[in-house]
Amino acid sequence: MQSETKAHVDQLTSPAGHPVTVLRFEGDIASTSKDAVLGAYQALPKATAKLVLLDFTKVDYINSSGIALVIQMLIEASNSGQKVYAYGLSAHFTKVFTMVGITKYAGLFPTQTEALAAL
């Protein structure tokens, strides 16, 4: 019933010249997404992936279990000295992420271009 979560990784460079690791998600982000969300993040090399950008453009459904996975990722990133940003959330999920306080620990941007410009 839930749409399988897919994740793939891209390496980009911000206009300021910083390497940015982009985690692109697709499908639902729910309790069944642990391997796709945390697994993809944990496979990143901590030493070089210092700026992590989450792409939610192709995600239609995020529930509280999915939000918990994002929070777990933010905790691990904070402990590893990484900074996490996100873009592509719908207006509704931007509101939800703001409500739960994620924006204090992960900057949200409307688009990839705007996110990269800020990094």
Added chain:
Amino acid sequence: MKQVKSTSVEVRLPSRLGYEKVAMSTAAAVAKLMGFREDRVEDLKTAVAEACINAIEHGNRLNEGLSVGVVLSAGKDSLEVKVIDDGKGMKTLPPKPDMDRKMHGEEDPRGMGMFLIQALVDEAEWVAGQNGKSSYVRLVIRLDKEAE
């Protein structure tokens, strides 16, 4: 002038995660028919999904022999949603989640569902069923909210 009679729609879900999306889609369809604005439909979808997830996980404890009832009652100015399970219901509501405490490992990263429900609809109440069964959460979202 559009007249809206009280209309009821009922859905029964298996206690299997993922099926909350059936209730979510049904609630969205009813809300759209009633004329709710798109952002309020999105609020309702998340609230209904979270209520169903709680019913599946905590009320029915993922027992697929039990079902979750979802009753949508469309009134003139509001939509009421009852999500019914076979659990004992909530005695106390959990505290509001604290992102700082979660980030510092002092609070479980999970546990956002009831907070989201309360934040996204106009009324939310949890009612424990008699004899420890048929507990429900009742949500109300008002049509006039869009005028604010």
